[in-house]
Amino acid sequence: MAFAVHRPESMEAVIAALDGTASVAVSGGTLAIRAINEGKSFPLAIVSLRRAGLAGIAQDDGMIEIGAATPIAELVRPDLAFLDGVIASFGAPAVRNMATLGGNLFAPQPYGDFGVALLALDASLAIAGPSGKRRLPLSKFYETGLASNEIVTGIRFAPPAPGTWRWLKATRRALNSAAVIAVAAIIETDRSGTISAVRIALGGVDSHPVRSPVAEAGLLGQVLDSASATKAGEAAATFHPCFTDTYASAWYRRRVLPVFMRRALLGTPLETMP
Amino acid sequence: MARILEDVFTAERAGSFQAIGRALPRIDAHSHVTGATRYYADRIFPNLLHAVMARSEHHHALIRHVDLSAAQAVKGVARILTHKDVPNNWYTILKLIGLGPDEEPVLAEDRVLYRGEPIVAILADTEAAAREAAAKVKVEYEELPAVLDVETAILPGTPAIKPHGSNVFVYEGRDHFHVHCGDTEAAFREADHIFEHSYQSSPIEHAPVETTGAIAVPEPGGRYTLHSNTQAAFFTLDNAALILGLPFRQLRVVGGTVGGGFGGKVDVIVEPIAVLGAMLTGRPVKYSFSRGEEMQVSSPRAAERIRIKDGVAADGRIIARDVRILVDAGAYSRHSPYGTIKAAAHMPGPYTVPNVTINAWCVYTNRTPSSAMRGFGVTIGDFALEVQMDRIARELGRDPFELRLQNAYRDGDLKAHRKTVEGAALVEVIQAAAERIGHPLSPECRAMSSCQRT
């Protein structure tokens, strides 16, 4: 079935054009248009966010605000350099040119790497809908979703302090591969090396990206080392359900979560033995 | 570029050539890099209809009722094909050389034997409309227990999923294909070591970047041209005509330029539906697999389960090899009965073993029918054989190159299926590979030759 393509030029016009499942918002199209191509979704119209003024990156008050329709490729810039690892592990160049930061929040696991990264950054979302605008912590978004005809318009977070950011995505193949496990973390230590603040988010362990309260609790007040990081990973492996998909079984994800937690937090490469 | 070793088989290689042996550039490469190469789907026809299948959601079920009303109501749907529209609703690929039986319907009738089995074909003005209509076909099923494991399938007492009453292909009255030479049991008793291990694979997809497809175009005079990416033009013509009850002369297959095959485009699955659609609508019809269909309902290389039992003498000679092969054909035969014979013919590998027993079953299960794929019947057998050889070498403390050289077949040896070996070269490729990595071989092994046993 053919579908109409609306290209509204403002956020308000986008909201006005949305109509439940009949007329759906499409940002980069890497999820929504694929679903239409595959005969899994049959909207009468799509409402493109491309021209609605929802792309762009701004800084104010030490916070970064990224428009929801900003393509992933446009996140490659010096003030967001900490995200380079996330970007490099995400899809492939043409997909990064199309997929958007806001759209990625709707990707089903094990996709949706930016959801994992943004959870660790404690991001909040700007949301607009028929009843006005509101802000919602990303963690809440994953629990409640959006109301009918609402869209995410922006993502806001504080950039991590130097040296505190961690990202590791374990994959079956080196590039362009979904997460077996994704670990994003912000970890601050005091002068004695004791962890004074920590946020850890995980992908590959639940139906959506999640924070790991058990891993965070296990690390807070500890010295960051191989033992504490592994222990935090073991706690997380017990706490989160993990799941089985094409890429890995739930058993495997639980089994290697402590390894990847340690590698993510410590960043230590392995020795190669002859 | 890979070097040709000119000092091996020098006398046999002799000859002077002008065109042979030249690294002539591919004559299609220029059109590949400019995008000018024309594959079947690059022929554009106005008024084209797109065919999309509504497929079984269950591994094994009876079809109680098919409701097409919602599908028919989708704008752009021109026609829906059911099994009643197919003149001879049997897909039996080797029928013209007398191999049967008729067992796979082109479109499902009263039952489905695998998830993804085609039930009805939607013909619509756009692919999107056809997909939407296919999603709106309502099928009422009565689910039946599915048999998904080959070992279970051949156990006595397991319900037969096939109309002929068993879950194996029958080779001239036998439930499996058998090869033997010598006396394996006696040799096992004489052997100093017994090695018995099992190997397993799972189905593998061809995954060509161009999915399987065809366009059927009505021509003046009641003929139909099939623009197809088939790997076998006449195979396709003959089988499509048989299914459609068309005189062979009314079909013409045009193709020959294919975006990767690997065996996946040997089965004649899309063409009969495309031609039938063209016959019933008078319009060109395209039927090509979606990527998801290519991955899950186009026939893969069969999963195989292979058990090898070897009797080995103290000096490393393999004196007996008993191989049991279970080929998971999935729901229908296609090329699997042949692939099973090919698997049996390949054993005991490129080694001369005096006492061999091979038993190979072509087993039906409720999964996507498997069929031809690059090396089917051999690739997984080689995995089993060569891991087994590694095990033997390690257990006996033997160099893995030398154990293979010792057992390698030579010209004049008799294979298990009683064909005399000629043109052997296993010894030489092992010697060459060893040299390539600087792996030392004993003087005896360096002196070995495929031309005679020393």
Place this chain on the structure above:
Amino acid sequence: MAKLRGRGIAAVNYPTGMNLGGDPSQALIHATTTGNFVVTLSSVDLGQGLRTIMTQITAEVLGIAPEAVMIDTADTDTGPHCMGTFASRTTHRVGNAIIMAATEARKVLLDVAGEELEVAPEDLETDGTGRIVVKGVPGKSISVQDAALAAHFKHGRTISGRGIYLKPRSYPDFETGAMDPDSCQAHACTIAEVEVDTETGDVRVLKLISAYEIGRAINPMMVEQQIVGGSWMGMSHALYETTEPYYPNRAHGPVDFLGYLMPGPADIPEYDAVILERPSTNGPFGAKGIGEMTANSPIPAIANAIFDACGARIDDLPITPEKVLRALDAAALAAQP
């Protein structure tokens, strides 16, 4: 816990042709007025390079330049029968059919040239570039073009040829399994070098070294293409590919190129290969089929290399990180006092 390296070997043979239903292919060749040659087939090029190989075989037999050969395939209205492209048969079957057809066409070509030059055709030879020369008589020659023109407009001859290759059907003896299932055997030995991450079970293939015996390398560049592409596919089968990741459970089957895992450009090993030629008695110029077999030997070589590296013996394809890790865990458990 570390990354461990290992090396494994595998040696295989591979049959050329399928022979359980009779296995024929045909070719028709004719010269155009200007001395180009059209080879009409119904054979299919899947990307393996049939057109190039058949061009070389035609040029060799006719003694003309490859540029003067046109391969016309595949149209069942005009092309004679071919069983199809499978079973590593095309070079062998179609190549043999072309040799037969081109031999017939060459005879007419030399007959006509002999009449034009007023010498016996036995005294003629082709120079491979478009001239027919009288042996031992420098300067006495005729171009293929002129010979073709003369055949068309003066002698009324068709410079053409028909060829077929048929390996007759073999009926297996169902009592003993005796049969003649193929035409010849190609051979390969592959050595794989791998690195195993013992904490995660991840395997990286570092290098694949192979020796292939293929009868005759009609085009060594295209042989190399098969070796490199096939080695990659073998690695892919060994470590990644399956439509049913939890076989025989049907759940979680992939439907796209993300889920249907294959190594990408970042996962490829170093390749190294040498070619041996032991011409077969029945292949065109001794050639054997190589199309399918190049994916085979890398699989067990990699499996054996994984064992060599870390002691995990995986008998179940594909060798996923999970299977390696389960094997390492089981070994660790068994090693505990």
Place this chain on the structure above:
Amino acid sequence: MKSSYVSFTLNGEEKELLIEPGRRLVDVLREQCGATGTKNGCGQGSCGACTVHIDGVAMLSCLLPAELVDGSEIVTIEGVVRNRVLHVLQEAFLAQAATQCGFCTAGMIMAAKALLDCDPSPSRQAVIEALSGNVCRCTGYEPIIAAVLAAAATLAKRPAAAAAA
């Protein structure tokens, strides 16, 4: 639902086409513009065979309703040849024997060209990353990587050609 007119520049040529609503760019290019070099390999964004350049950026034409490229400059494989002269990438694909079945080739070249257009002397790793969304089932990737690196080497020797490319 009505068709609408969409205008864009295709390989330097202005096009104004009546488009059925929601029609994918890959279908419009192939069926309405005769630009069949762009291939449809999956419709999912998972194979890269449909890669084209939209305003100089590599995108997947199977995921783009044509209405969304209204006003854009589109380059497909047919536009990579300039004045009947092959692009250095195309020459390099020939020289390195980087094609077999050829079905992925157009997408590979468009992906590689997007890289060379902004980074004319990439590292091997950068080439690998640029090709990581394009599936090839025949070649094993090595000849393709070699071809892109060879093209870059040629560009380095021919600064004028680089500017023209």
